[in-house]
Amino acid sequence: MIELSPELVAILMLGGVFVLALSGFPIAFVIGSIAFFIGLVTFGTTTTFHILYSRFYDLSLNYPYLAVPLFTFMGVVLQKSGITKELYQRLYEALGSFRGGLLLVTIIFGTILAACLGVIAASVTILALIALSPMVSRGYDRSLAAGTIVASGTLGILIPPSIMLVVYAPQAGLSIGQMFMGAVFPGLILSSLYIVYVVTRCQLNPSLGPPIPAEQMTPFTVDKVGKLLMALVPPVALMVAVLGTIFAGVAPPTEAAAVGSFASILLAVVYGKFSWGMIRDASIETLRVSAFVVLIAALCYAFVGIFMNAGAGDVVAEMILAVPGGRWASFLVIMIIVFMLGMFIEWIGIVFIIVPIFSPILAQLGFDPLWAGMMICINLQMAFQTPPMAMSIFVLKGAAPEEVGLTMGEIIRGVLPFVGIIVFSLILFTLFPEIITWLPAQMIGPSH
Amino acid sequence: ADKITWRSSGHGPASDPSQIYHDMLCKAITKASDGRLTVKPFVGGSIVPAYQELDAVEQGVLQMAYTCPMYNLDKWPAAGLISSRPGCLAGNALRSWFDFAGGADLMNKMMGDSYNAITFPGALSPLPPEVFFHSKVELNSMDDVKGLKARCMGDGGEIFKRLGAATVIIPGGELYEAMQRGTIDAFEYSTLASNWKMHFNEVAKYVYVSPARAPSDPQVFFVNKEAWAALPEDLKELVQGLVARFTQDQHEYLEYESIKAVEEFRAAGNEVRRVPDEIVAALTAEADTFYAEKSEKESPIFKEIYDSMTSYRSAYEAANA
Amino acid sequence: MIDRLSALSGAVGKWFAVLLVLVGTFETVSRHFFNAPTIWAYDSMCMAGGAIYLLGASYTYMKDSHTRVDLLYSRCSDRTKALIDVIGAAVFLFPLMIVMFQMSVTWAIRAWRINEVMFNSFWYPPAAPYRTLFAIGLFLLLLQAAAKFARDLYFLVRNETLD
Ligand code: NA
Numbered sequence A: 001m002i003e004l005s006p007e008l009v010a011i012l013m014l015g016g017v018f019v020l021a022l023s024g025f026p027i028a029f030v031i032g033s034i035a036f037f038i039g040l041v042t043f044g045t046t047t048t049f050h051i052l053y054s055r056f057y058d059l060s061l062n063y064p065y066l067a068v069p070l071f072t073f074m075g076v077v078l079q080k081s082g083i084t085k086e087l088y089q090r091l092y093e094a095l096g097s098f099r100g101g102l103l104l105v106t107i108i109f110g111t112i113l114a115a116c117l118g119v120i121a122a123s124v125t126i127l128a129l130i131a132l133s134p135m136v137s138r139g140y141d142r143s144l145a146a147g148t149i150v151a152s153g154t155l156g157i158l159i160p161p162s163i164m165l166v167v168y169a170p171q172a173g174l175s176i177g178q179m180f181m182g183a184v185f186p187g188l189i190l191s192s193l194y195i196v197y198v199v200t201r202c203q204l205n206p207s208l209g210p211p212i213p214a215e216q217m218t219p220f221t222v223d224k225v226g227k228l229l230m231a232l233v234p235p236v237a238l239m240v241a242v243l244g245t246i247f248a249g250v251a252p253p254t255e256a257a258a259v260g261s262f263a264s265i266l267l268a269v270v271y272g273k274f275s276w277g278m279i280r281d282a283s284i285e286t287l288r289v290s291a292f293v294v295l296i297a298a299l300c301y302a303f304v305g306i307f308m309n310a311g312a313g314d315v316v317a318e319m320i321l322a323v324p325g326g327r328w329a330s331f332l333v334i335m336i337i338v339f340m341l342g343m344f345i346e347w348i349g350i351v352f353i354i355v356p357i358f359s360p361i362l363a364q365l366g367f368d369p370l371w372a373g374m375m376i377c378i379n380l381q382m383a384f385q386t387p388p389m390a391m392s393i394f395v396l397k398g399a400a401p402e403e404v405g406l407t408m409g410e411i412i413r414g415v416l417p418f419v420g421i422i423v424f425s426l427i428l429f430t431l432f433p434e435i436i437t438w439l440p441a442q443m444i445g446p447s448h
Numbered sequence B: 001a002d003k004i005t006w007r008s009s010g011h012g013p014a015s016d017p018s019q020i021y022h023d024m025l026c027k028a029i030t031k032a033s034d035g036r037l038t039v040k041p042f043v044g045g046s047i048v049p050a051y052q053e054l055d056a057v058e059q060g061v062l063q064m065a066y067t068c069p070m071y072n073l074d075k076w077p078a079a080g081l082i083s084s085r086p087g088c089l090a091g092n093a094l095r096s097w098f099d100f101a102g103g104a105d106l107m108n109k110m111m112g113d114s115y116n117a118i119t120f121p122g123a124l125s126p127l128p129p130e131v132f133f134h135s136k137v138e139l140n141s142m143d144d145v146k147g148l149k150a151r152c153m154g155d156g157g158e159i160f161k162r163l164g165a166a167t168v169i170i171p172g173g174e175l176y177e178a179m180q181r182g183t184i185d186a187f188e189y190s191t192l193a194s195n196w197k198m199h200f201n202e203v204a205k206y207v208y209v210s211p212a213r214a215p216s217d218p219q220v221f222f223v224n225k226e227a228w229a230a231l232p233e234d235l236k237e238l239v240q241g242l243v244a245r246f247t248q249d250q251h252e253y254l255e256y257e258s259i260k261a262v263e264e265f266r267a268a269g270n271e272v273r274r275v276p277d278e279i280v281a282a283l284t285a286e287a288d289t290f291y292a293e294k295s296e297k298e299s300p301i302f303k304e305i306y307d308s309m310t311s312y313r314s315a316y317e318a319a320n321a
Numbered sequence C: 001m002i003d004r005l006s007a008l009s010g011a012v013g014k015w016f017a018v019l020l021v022l023v024g025t026f027e028t029v030s031r032h033f034f035n036a037p038t039i040w041a042y043d044s045m046c047m048a049g050g051a052i053y054l055l056g057a058s059y060t061y062m063k064d065s066h067t068r069v070d071l072l073y074s075r076c077s078d079r080t081k082a083l084i085d086v087i088g089a090a091v092f093l094f095p096l097m098i099v100m101f102q103m104s105v106t107w108a109i110r111a112w113r114i115n116e117v118m119f120n121s122f123w124y125p126p127a128a129p130y131r132t133l134f135a136i137g138l139f140l141l142l143l144q145a146a147a148k149f150a151r152d153l154y155f156l157v158r159n160e161t162l163d
């Protein structure tokens, strides 16, 4: 065993992910192996093997992650039964000459999904399964379509319910309910900014989101409205089944996902689109998507164990405490560190690293803990979309239908402007902290 | 002399008092030993998954851990006895049983010679009684318990189920939302002080208190056998002394915090009530039956620990009547 | 032959997806409409999820669906790709996953020996079957990786595809 300084371990592990991910070998194994080799050198076999195996095994039994297979299942059933294809076709016709209309629809749909789902991969997967093909096949810009899906799918981790807020709040001693409330306006503002962005771009350059060709334009008829309504009913019914199950307290989100999957099968039956082949396809696709998503998550989770055991988390704390220039300088550094960590490791690791370190510092500097925690979570939400370690991008890449054939480069190019929008929104929430704090303050019962 | 480094983990989360006291202890040992023994504190879940700290101590990944015996039910059914279960010993009764009436020895016996971890007298911190239930509905008689959709974990869950409650299994992190949305009507969690910190006043009007359901949820320090054996005598004494002090300090601190929390819950508009005697009596009787049955079925150590605790409970009550 | 095993793993694994949907729906209906929550749904769903990921791992590997950061990879020739995959598997996959497999066997044996249970709920189901399934999943992944490794290597050396 060699005594590596925590600073060196931090650099080797984070830098290692950055460089070796580019090799193009499946990312899950790259991340796991970096932890494996650094662990072997620093701690020897017993400790390294135990940490990696116990965390890998533990995550495989994680309850909230069940939303991944369940929502994938639901997404595939909706896609294979043609229900969503029909919906996008009708919306496309209804939106007629409006440029970038389907992007707008995707963002709105993503925002609604975000209010139902709390695990990121689930909403990105659904959007990838149902929104990508309809846009690309109608000549929408591939990068813009991909970026829109990643950004609006990632809102799922911010807009409640959110697994991230559920993990963050108790670590920081905050109320889950208040954090949920605090996330509502930031989430909706982000969603609106995304809409402004895509619509503006498509207005300036119609080829990015072409309107329906003039020769396909049909006059607005009662028949057309009827068809739109018919196409809207199934997904809306499904949303009601899932959302209603969650909001009425019938079931927590994971079980609601099961109900949603079941309801989507029923829907296919009602619409005469059911076949056993569809169930087979849906379950095998569920297997494919959730295996790679959860394998990445599990090996990232294992990676964090080695990272923390090496004391690399403390390195981050020392950096903060060494910053000159007052509370806002420290705050800025904290945000930059969260962002940089987000570029490399999974959010759950970041929560473990930063909460014990940053919460007391932020409180000491006189920041409202709820506001500060929310800012960190919004920042982390951005981290899902920043390469090279970008879970949302990986999920879109893996779940995108084969015939679309998206490349990583196309996705990243599309995502970057959205990252810019999130940075902008963070400045906005700093200037107007009430956007975050107002709603939680309206809750019944005093906050403490 | 050689400088020694230990890694130690609480069971988290970071804001939990037992994690905070764990971290304070680690720093105190490092300071008092003048750096001869550096104990690095870790938050539960940061190195190995939360609640698997003892296995990590066994494997030598950690040298020390502070965790609930109950989290080791996967290996030893008897671990549930020295835990937050109906009929367990409360507060000082539990600590004095552990320190002087053979509790620590029985726990070591339960873990077995081949298991590479031990505990010692002074290592157990008895938490104040857990809240019986946070509830949206009034609990006046056993009729209110029947069909009550309540989140209960551990043996208490099984016992409540036998009493007719509709017990639901939900992870702690999802409780707040499940209550807010009405998935459940009531739940058990931790002590008054911890629950106040979890903001549960926002989701349930009634706070029912009684030591009957979980008289004490003890936290215990465990050390790796080899690491312990390798420690010079004076450091062993130093560690054991500081562990005993911090576990007692935490106990007293939480007693105090729980008393304060009652006022805080009330000021927040909650009603803090005693659990009606009828419910306490039914629960206690069912628990005794349950454990008596279980003692016959499980391995001999289970009965040994159960009998030791039960007879100590009677003796303690006789002395403190 | 190994492909068939992976396909079989997928074929078996996919039923756990259906199971997951059914158990989740059953629990919701049973609790909400009949006030009769089950004590087994929670753990069953977690285990079904685990079965999906583990049995899916080799199937997903066969389908080459484990996500790659392919900024550079996608621009490489087939031969370079095969080279990356051969080196990648030797460095990033086999050492780590062989160790994980060996650990999973050790802990599966321990689970059978000490009658380990899961304690998320008071159902306390035995952990050994799931620990065993976990080991099987990793074993199938290793087999599949070995098969792909052999093919890539053959292609690299002979510049023609095996089979
Ligand atoms: Na959400």
Ligand code: NA
Binding pocket: A342, A343, A344, A345, A382, A383, A384, A385, A386, A387, A388, A389, A390, A391
């Ligand atoms: Na990132």
